[in-house]
Amino acid sequence: MFCVKSHHFLEWTIDKLYSRGYDRVTLTERKEEFSMAKVNVDWNNLGFAYQPISQRYVANFKDGKWGEGHLTDDANVTINECAGILQYCQEVFEGLKAYKTKDGRVVTFRPDMNAKRMIDSAKRLEMPPVSEEMFLEAVDQVVAANKDWIPPFESGGALYLRPYLFATGPVIGVKPSDEYQFRLFGTPVGSYFKNGVKPITICVSDYDRAAPHGTGNIKAGLNYAMSLYPYILAHQKGFDENMYLDAATRTYVEETGGANFLFVTKDGKLVTPKSDSILPSITRRSLVTIAEHLGYTVEHRPVKFTELKDFAEAGLCGTAAVICPVGKVVGNGETIEFPSGMKEMGPVLTKLYNTLRGIQLGTVEAPEEGWIREIK
Numbered sequence: 001m002f003c004v005k006s007h008h009f010l011e012w013t014i015d016k017l018y019s020r021g022y023d024r025v026t027l028t029e030r031k032e033e034f035s036m037a038k039v040n041v042d043w044n045n046l047g048f049a050y051q052p053i054s055q056r057y058v059a060n061f062k063d064g065k066w067g068e069g070h071l072t073d074d075a076n077v078t079i080n081e082c083a084g085i086l087q088y089c090q091e092v093f094e095g096l097k098a099y100k101t102k103d104g105r106v107v108t109f110r111p112d113m114n115a116k117r118m119i120d121s122a123k124r125l126e127m128p129p130v131s132e133e134m135f136l137e138a139v140d141q142v143v144a145a146n147k148d149w150i151p152p153f154e155s156g157g158a159l160y161l162r163p164y165l166f167a168t169g170p171v172i173g174v175k176p177s178d179e180y181q182f183r184l185f186g187t188p189v190g191s192y193f194k195n196g197v198k199p200i201t202i203c204v205s206d207y208d209r210a211a212p213h214g215t216g217n218i219k220a221g222l223n224y225a226m227s228l229y230p231y232i233l234a235h236q237k238g239f240d241e242n243m244y245l246d247a248a249t250r251t252y253v254e255e256t257g258g259a260n261f262l263f264v265t266k267d268g269k270l271v272t273p274k275s276d277s278i279l280p281s282i283t284r285r286s287l288v289t290i291a292e293h294l295g296y297t298v299e300h301r302p303v304k305f306t307e308l309k310d311f312a313e314a315g316l317c318g319t320a321a322v323i324c325p326v327g328k329v330v331g332n333g334e335t336i337e338f339p340s341g342m343k344e345m346g347p348v349l350t351k352l353y354n355t356l357r358g359i360q361l362g363t364v365e366a367p368e369e370g371w372i373r374e375i376k
Helices: 007-019 024-029 031-035 084-088 111-124 132-145 221-236 282-293 305-310 347-360
Strands: 056-062 070-072 091-093 096-100 106-109 158-167 180-189 200-204 241-243 260-265 270-273 298-301 311-318 322-331 334-337 372-374
Touching (some): 056 132, 091 111, 106 132, 106 347, 111 158, 111 282, 132 158, 132 372, 221 241, 260 305, 260 347, 270 282, 282 311, 282 347, 305 311
Parallel strands (some): 270 298
Antiparallel strands (some): 056 070, 056 180, 091 158, 096 106, 096 158, 260 270, 322 334
16 A cells, blocks of 8 residues: 555656556546555544644735635644734634545535634624635635545544634734634544443533623633633542533523533423523534424423423533433532433434434435535
8 A cells, every 4th residue: 555645745656656657547546545545543543632634724814804715734823922812812713523424425514504603703702704605615625635534434433623713913902903813624533422322420510601791602712711620620529511500590501611401301302501601502503403303392492400300311412422411410409310311312312313423424314405515
């Protein structure tokens, strides 16, 4: 097997072999086979950790406009010591995945929704939004240039994509920066449930995730920084995650540090908490559409903590896991154990999980057009 380092080197290799008497048609037909040797990855033992890939996308905002974006093999960012991101945390980001489907296609799942949400996030932090067109161009270019880094269908993994926008211009007074950079990189990640679905135990946090009328409804890095201390505390106490309640009354369920909640009533209704402080999860909104398509009744409404004991199933939803089941919640002087138990995901959430994963991997038809974006 040939060891090929890049697209250009691959073309050079084919030219070289052709000059040595190999048939060019045969070589071109075997191009994909050659390129599979480009990366040295143990697909069966991928976790969720950063691993730099070949190319990433970069675009700069200066003099009031976005410049043309381009791919680069440089994974490092060089900025001024007084850059707005370092001084006043002007940064927003997104997370999505590229997959190899069962029939060999390369696809992304609803990237237009990520683009729209990033525009909303940027506006809230007084940053110049990246257009939906540039966002999708970045996704397409990075995925196309790094196809060999996408885990094979059989592995259950994906190429995790991280678009992010941050202030690069120097600011010492508290004000928005004049210069920004938009970047998008990827890293191969494994199946979230590699060792089987294991429901988690979470605790009610003594801390608040987001203030009323704050930034809880946008995907800004500062929100996640605030959740790190409570997250470590939860782990030290033996819990897997935090459940944050509303900051105003501490009676309504909001979300965890990085995922929305899903609940299932004992008569099979899907319930999702509603609050202006909750991030509008693309995974959650997709699962709601799927649930309605499958005939389930869906309620998007405020959920009181006191209601938890009446639910049959509970889960967290997001890009990484799609759905992670919750078996137990501890807090406010009580322990709530859901009937679905600590051994496996409940039947309703399992059906929703399998359907969404099937859509992403090309084995189930999407309920609406536009959910799957194929990348050539």
